[in-house]
Amino acid sequence: MERFVDLTLNGVTYGMIYAVVGLSLVLIWRATRVLNFAQGAMAMLTTYIGATLIEHHASYWAAVAVALASGFVLGGLIERVVVRPVETGPVLNPVIVTLGMLVALEALAGIIWGGGLRSFPAYFSQVGVVVGKHRVAFSHFDIYVLASIVTVLVLLVVLFRFTPLGLRMRASAFAPEVARLLGVRVGRMLTLGWALAGVVGALAGVLVAPKLLLSPTFMDAVFIYGFTAAVIGGLESPLGAVVGGLGTGLALSYVGGYLGSTLEALGALAILMVVLMIRPQGVFTRVTSRQV
Amino acid sequence: MTGIEVNDLSVHYGPIVALGGVSFVAEGGATTAVLGANGAGKTTLLRAMTGLVPADSGSVRFGDTELTHRRVEDVVRCGVAHVPEGRGVIEELTVEENLRLGGLWRRRSERDSFAEVFELFPVLRSRRNQHAATLSGGERQTLAIGRALMAKPKVLLLDEPSLGLAPIVTRQLMARLASLSRDEGLTVVLVEQNARTALSIASRAVVLNLGRVVVADSAEVIAADAQLRHHYLGF
Numbered sequence: 095m096e097r098f099v100d101l102t103l104n105g106v107t108y109g110m111i112y113a114v115v116g117l118s119l120v121l122i123w124r125a126t127r128v129l130n131f132a133q134g135a136m137a138m139l140t141t142y143i144g145a146t147l148i149e150h151h152a153s154y155w156a157a158v159a160v161a162l163a164s165g166f167v168l169g170g171l172i173e174r175v176v177v178r179p180v181e182t183g184p185v186l187n188p189v190i191v192t193l194g195m196l197v198a199l200e201a202l203a204g205i206i207w208g209g210g211l212r213s214f215p216a217y218f219s220q221v222g223v224v225v226g227k228h229r230v231a232f233s234h235f236d237i238y239v240l241a242s243i244v245t246v247l248v249l250l251v252v253l254f255r256f257t258p259l260g261l262r263m264r265a266s267a268f269a270p271e272v273a274r275l276l277g278v279r280v281g282r283m284l285t286l287g288w289a290l291a292g293v294v295g296a297l298a299g300v301l302v303a304p305k306l307l308l309s310p311t312f313m314d315a316v317f318i319y320g321f322t323a324a325v326i327g328g329l330e331s332p333l334g335a336v337v338g339g340l341g342t343g344l345a346l347s348y349v350g351g352y353l354g355s356t357l358e359a360l361g362a363l364a365i366l367m368v369v370l371m372i373r374p375q376g377v378f379t380r381v382t383s384r385q386v
Numbered sequence: 387m388t389g390i391e392v393n394d395l396s397v398h399y400g401p402i403v404a405l406g407g408v409s410f411v412a413e414g415g416a417t418t419a420v421l422g423a424n425g426a427g428k429t430t431l432l433r434a435m436t437g438l439v440p441a442d443s444g445s446v447r448f449g450d451t452e453l454t455h456r457r458v459e460d461v462v463r464c465g466v467a468h469v470p471e472g473r474g475v476i477e478e479l480t481v482e483e484n485l486r487l488g489g490l491w492r493r494r495s496e497r498d499s500f501a502e503v504f505e506l507f508p509v510l511r512s513r514r515n516q517h518a519a520t521l522s523g524g525e526r527q528t529l530a531i532g533r534a535l536m537a538k539p540k541v542l543l544l545d546e547p548s549l550g551l552a553p554i555v556t557r558q559l560m561a562r563l564a565s566l567s568r569d570e571g572l573t574v575v576l577v578e579q580n581a582r583t584a585l586s587i588a589s590r591a592v593v594l595n596l597g598r599v600v601v602a603d604s605a606e607v608i609a610a611d612a613q614l615r616h617h618y619l620g621f
Contacts, residue, residue, distance in 0.1 A: 272474045277459050
């Protein structure tokens with residue numbers, strides 16, 4: 095029972111991180127219909143930037159703020175410079191371009207920071223808290239992880255549901271041509287969508303980094319699990335990405351805990367296959383035919 | 387009241403001439419119908435007027451404002467609203483969000499045109515919190531027009547508003563448009579395949595065929611010309 099509780103808590107923490115990565119993919123997908131394979135690599139880069147600042151004696155919070163800000167800039171920049179020119183071409187072009195970005199960013203990180211492993215400090219204790227007589231697998235740092243992710247989710251909901259800017263962004267994503275006729279600067283909204291996704295991805299990076307070790311490829315696995323989360327949700331639905339992330343995190347934690355950690359990646363693959371076979375449109379997407 | 391003046395507008399899709407030098411004037415405060423068969427270039431004409439398709443040559447002027455080569459997003463800021471073909475409501479948003487979007491580019495203090503639009507189209511008030519996807523065809527068209535009016539435009543470009551609507555709904559809609567033009571001084575350019583209905587509310591009409599103007603005259607003259615009706619308008 096104790097083991098089950100530990101695995102569940104562990105699954106929830108990781109699940110929320112996958113959820114955030116999935117959410118950043120959903121933001122980009124909804125804005126530009128591009129699956130951004132470089133999302134993990136972008137988060138890796140911004141985390142390295144944060145780590146470098148900390149190594150140069152910047153405070154943890156300053157480093158996190160700079161990492162998030164560079165995620166914003168990087169996301170917007172990539173949309174404007176790299177994705178925009180290929181958007182109107184065949185659908186495969188943006189896929190190839192973002193895959194290229196993935197390779198390029200990882201190579202760039204290798205050139206700047208080397209391929210070796212680095213640590214990223216956790217601001218709060220990573221030792222599990224004691225509940226009753228037991229020390230559970232849930233630390234102060236995990237509480238901080240969950241709290242910051244929930245805060246970001248709430249902020250995004252408020253932005254999209256209740257602000258004029260959010261309304262413009264949704265309109266640009268759903269019906270760009272109509273939005274332009276109504277005076278919405280759609281190009282700017284799409285850039286902003288990528289920039290926000292960059293922030294959300296950067297957050298996932300700095301939150302997961304203390305649990306792993308920093309290397310140019312350290313976000314690859316996190317990206318794949320986040321991708322699984324987004325696909326389970328149907329790529330369209332932010333809520334779907336969150337539920338998908340939690341589900342993936344829990345499932346992988348149980349698989350790793352009861353069947354052996356080497357089977358984790360296989361577990362993600364199995365989930366992905368089952369979901370795609372039973373509901374290829376994702377669990378949270380209503381299928382609607384769209385008039386063009 | 388300012389009218390809109392189209393001068394020698396040409397659009398090519400590759401080797402195909404969609405518009406071959408179209409000129410006409412839509413008088414201020416009046417309704418001008420643009421008629422013609424499928425493929426005559428009616429939709430392309432409207433889309434070229436607001437910049438959704440780039441014009442190869444020619445110009446579009448609204449009073450002293452040059453609209454040619456302006457960005458689509460800026461045309462509505464000049465007072466020209468375009469309701470595209472196929473209703474153009476955003477199904478994923480609620481009725482109220484659709485409407486609010488229409489006035490969002492305006493200054494905050496000037497944004498609230500809800501009351502006027504609801505007075506004009508009461509059905510929208512009762513549906514305001516529903517998703518646009520749940521509306522009927524007529525309600526969607528009403529929403530699309532109401533949303534355009536949120537921008538308080540001086541010119542309204544309408545692309546086939548009667549498409550897919552029951553005849554009685556079409557008649558109601560046309561009566562509403564006629565009163566908008568008459569009472570508010572709105573300049574309306576009405577693209578229609580349904581020539582009979584359009585001619586009943588328009589004061590002038592332009593007939594297009596294969597991207598060129600066949601005739602531009604008052605609505606009565608065109609409605610009375612049996613040969614023209616037979617050849618180009620199908621009634």
